[in-house]
Amino acid sequence: MDQIVGKDASERSSDHAVDPVCGMSVTISPDARRADYDGEIFYFCSDKCHTKFKADPVYYASGKASDRRMTSQAGAQYTCPMHPDIVRDEPGSCPICGMALEPMLPSDEPSQELTDFTRRMWISAAAAVPLVILTMGELVGLPVRDWIGHQLATYVEFALATPIVLWAAKPFFERGWASIMNRSPNMWTLIAIGVGAAYIYSLVATFLPGVFPEVYRMGAGVGTYFEAAVVIITLIFVGQVLELRARERTGDAIRALLDLAPKTARRILPDGTEYDAPLENIVEGDRLRVRPGDAIPVDATVMDGTSSIDESMITGEPLPVEKGPGDTVTGGTINKNGSLVIEAARVGADTMLSQIVEMVSNARRSRAPIQGLADKVSSYFVPTVVLIALLAFVAWLSFGPEPALVFAIASAVSVLIIACPCALGLATPISITTAAGRGAQAGVLIKDAEALERMAKVDTLIVDKTGTLTEGKPKLTDVAALGDESEETILTLAAALEKGSEHPLAEAIVEGAKEKGIKVGNAENFEAVTGKGVRGTVLGRAVALGNTAIMRDMSLDTSAAEEAADVLRAEGKTAMFVAIEGKLSGIVAVADPIKESTAEAIKVLHEAGLRIIMATGDNERTARAVAQRLGIDEVRAGVLPEDKKALVDELHAEGRKVAMAGDGVNDAPALAAADVGLAMGTGADVAVESAGITLLRGDLNGIVKARTLAVATIRNIRQNLFWAFAYNTLGVPIAAGVLYPVFGLLMSPMIAAAAMSLSSVSVIANALRLRRLKL
Numbered sequence: 001m002d003q004i005v006g007k008d009a010s011e012r013s014s015d016h017a018v019d020p021v022c023g024m025s026v027t028i029s030p031d032a033r034r035a036d037y038d039g040e041i042f043y044f045c046s047d048k049c050h051t052k053f054k055a056d057p058v059y060y061a062s063g064k065a066s067d068r069r070m071t072s073q074a075g076a077q078y079t080c081p082m083h084p085d086i087v088r089d090e091p092g093s094c095p096i097c098g099m100a101l102e103p104m105l106p107s108d109e110p111s112q113e114l115t116d117f118t119r120r121m122w123i124s125a126a127a128a129v130p131l132v133i134l135t136m137g138e139l140v141g142l143p144v145r146d147w148i149g150h151q152l153a154t155y156v157e158f159a160l161a162t163p164i165v166l167w168a169a170k171p172f173f174e175r176g177w178a179s180i181m182n183r184s185p186n187m188w189t190l191i192a193i194g195v196g197a198a199y200i201y202s203l204v205a206t207f208l209p210g211v212f213p214e215v216y217r218m219g220a221g222v223g224t225y226f227e228a229a230v231v232i233i234t235l236i237f238v239g240q241v242l243e244l245r246a247r248e249r250t251g252d253a254i255r256a257l258l259d260l261a262p263k264t265a266r267r268i269l270p271d272g273t274e275y276d277a278p279l280e281n282i283v284e285g286d287r288l289r290v291r292p293g294d295a296i297p298v299d300a301t302v303m304d305g306t307s308s309i310d311e312s313m314i315t316g317e318p319l320p321v322e323k324g325p326g327d328t329v330t331g332g333t334i335n336k337n338g339s340l341v342i343e344a345a346r347v348g349a350d351t352m353l354s355q356i357v358e359m360v361s362n363a364r365r366s367r368a369p370i371q372g373l374a375d376k377v378s379s380y381f382v383p384t385v386v387l388i389a390l391l392a393f394v395a396w397l398s399f400g401p402e403p404a405l406v407f408a409i410a411s412a413v414s415v416l417i418i419a420c421p422c423a424l425g426l427a428t429p430i431s432i433t434t435a436a437g438r439g440a441q442a443g444v445l446i447k448d449a450e451a452l453e454r455m456a457k458v459d460t461l462i463v464d465k466t467g468t469l470t471e472g473k474p475k476l477t478d479v480a481a482l483g484d485e486s487e488e489t490i491l492t493l494a495a496a497l498e499k500g501s502e503h504p505l506a507e508a509i510v511e512g513a514k515e516k517g518i519k520v521g522n523a524e525n526f527e528a529v530t531g532k533g534v535r536g537t538v539l540g541r542a543v544a545l546g547n548t549a550i551m552r553d554m555s556l557d558t559s560a561a562e563e564a565a566d567v568l569r570a571e572g573k574t575a576m577f578v579a580i581e582g583k584l585s586g587i588v589a590v591a592d593p594i595k596e597s598t599a600e601a602i603k604v605l606h607e608a609g610l611r612i613i614m615a616t617g618d619n620e621r622t623a624r625a626v627a628q629r630l631g632i633d634e635v636r637a638g639v640l641p642e643d644k645k646a647l648v649d650e651l652h653a654e655g656r657k658v659a660m661a662g663d664g665v666n667d668a669p670a671l672a673a674a675d676v677g678l679a680m681g682t683g684a685d686v687a688v689e690s691a692g693i694t695l696l697r698g699d700l701n702g703i704v705k706a707r708t709l710a711v712a713t714i715r716n717i718r719q720n721l722f723w724a725f726a727y728n729t730l731g732v733p734i735a736a737g738v739l740y741p742v743f744g745l746l747m748s749p750m751i752a753a754a755a756m757s758l759s760s761v762s763v764i765a766n767a768l769r770l771r772r773l774k775l
Helices: 047-055 057-061 064-070 112-140 144-148 150-168 170-181 187-207 226-250 252-258 352-365 372-399 404-418 422-441 449-455 465-469 487-498 504-515 548-553 559-570 598-607 620-630 641-653 665-673 685-690 701-736 749-772
Strands: 016-018 025-027 033-037 040-044 264-268 274-278 287-290 299-304 307-310 321-323 340-346 444-446 460-463 475-481 524-529 533-538 541-546 574-580 583-591 611-616 634-637 658-662 676-680 693-695
Touching: 016 040, 033 047, 033 057, 040 047, 040 057, 047 057, 047 274, 112 144, 112 150, 112 170, 112 226, 144 150, 150 170, 150 187, 150 226, 170 187, 187 226, 187 372, 187 404, 372 404, 372 701, 404 701, 422 444, 422 701, 422 749, 444 701, 449 676, 449 693, 449 701, 460 465, 460 641, 465 611, 465 620, 475 487, 475 504, 475 559, 487 504, 487 533, 487 541, 487 574, 487 583, 504 583, 533 548, 541 548, 548 574, 559 574, 559 583, 598 611, 598 620, 598 701, 611 620, 611 641, 620 634, 634 641, 641 658, 641 665, 658 665, 665 676, 676 701, 693 701, 701 749
Parallel strands: 460 611, 460 658, 611 634, 658 676, 676 693
Antiparallel strands: 016 025, 033 040, 264 274, 264 287, 287 340, 299 340, 307 321, 444 693, 475 583, 524 533, 533 541, 541 574, 574 583
């Protein structure tokens, strides 16, 4: 069917109508799907469109859906996780590395590549177990090969290995071939050459054993390396599955952001009728009702009602903000206690939440792959190994003893087998796996290897205040008497009065009184004065608590107490006056306490040479008070999510290596854009998902531990790479036959495989040293 973009969904010719939902042309017939609304008949191309219309007939009948179709943007795009500059309009493979392209915006659909690789991994592992038993069983008292005979054992090995190499490892060979065709040798090139060489040699040894000289015979036949090929394939799949799972989890950050917005919004029609409409159908100018406890659906302006709005998921600050007519509210925030009527101002991709999603997505894709170092070295190593194998083949064929061809093939295969990328492939993941386990023991969760690599180079740390430097929960800090009343009496009366309030500051006062052993009573004649405070009667005494405005309403002069209040405010606290029986009697202060470990952690980080910047959505005075107490180098106060991201970009432009520590949704774009994102485990899920490292215990000492772990891990990876290449550097010339003219020694493929295995064992043993790392 043709799609018709028209303003009015009800427009139709004599025999055709326009589907008001999708814009398709529908043939009018007695069997056509239809719906009556407001005296008009609408026709639909499918049950899906019919159902959508019934859910929100006002929206579709008004023609607004048609207007949106006219301005709709292109569909989903796909990119390569290793080469983010590759962007396509449909799924496929990366032309550089052959990896499957993934959606730029994650969806809830399962990863086809992860599902496929997981299946291939288990099938490969199932084949690897009997192969290892067949070839190495006698080492553990299971001489299976002797029981069934060498020839039959070889055929069984061939039968087990062939489907694994030709089917399971097919993606490896495709990517290896793609790397050759695109002149970008990488890990897949090494894997394809190594596995292919082992398998082809084994095929020849199985079906043409007579072409090999006696020196290559081991008992009843020539040794094969089917098990080596299959074990290598299995290990590669294990690493790939772990990587794919980690890559899939990076999309959880965006999914967590999208989940902040409700699925529906309660639309108010001009006649006062209300109904729940799908969120995607809300347009600018719509009037919506937000009930207590509901999430604000879109960025909007309050038209009627007052309430406290919890903006912590957007700003990271725990204290709700009072909102009334004329104030703006942000989609995704929570309406705490009042009913609001709002008018939609920004919807869809224009909302702050959508912009944050886009920033997180873009920052996530901008990161370079951790395997870049190995791939860069491999780009020189692979051609060199292949060249040496060819030179060895030609040299033996031209100058070697008879049968020269057999010696030439054997030496070339030995070169390729000893240059197997198994150790190179293990160098990074085995260290990361071990480091991740060690970090978890110390409360430092590592999301990916790249985060560790970059953490070791960080020279600037950006920290959020709330939940990072502070506890993230307001607490009662001070009670000061200004007259004859005792501090205990002031707190007793204040707590009883605040017991009737739902404000978080009230909760802090009540909890503070309970912690001091005070039994909190009840208040009578309770009244909440919006934006000012509360008042009522406690134990027969008139009590009021709040800011200067409520005291002024009671004709009380607070000028004499302002100095004491300013001292508290300078310490980052919220000061509130208490009046008893019409007399100013005291001050109570509430604050978000600084974590006990923060000061010492900052001192250690300074000693390590890090510059520390605090970026917070809090007010300037409170932020500077906290920074001064902790010795923080620089303060950026009153910042929005895009400001934090801009700060990271600014520091990058200065050549800084930036780590960002935070715990709120407002930190997510900066966490994703920074060289390293450090999330407090006590914070928002989106902050944790956007970060490369999570501090499980939510304390800054974890940053010190993370840096120590990062430095040790990168050093360990470099050691692994060195040993992997050192074995190859020494082994390749020997495999090529350089010792033969002097000592008459020629390395067989079996010895080459043993050397390759030794390099893998050394890499694993070195990585396991990280388990004993002192953090």
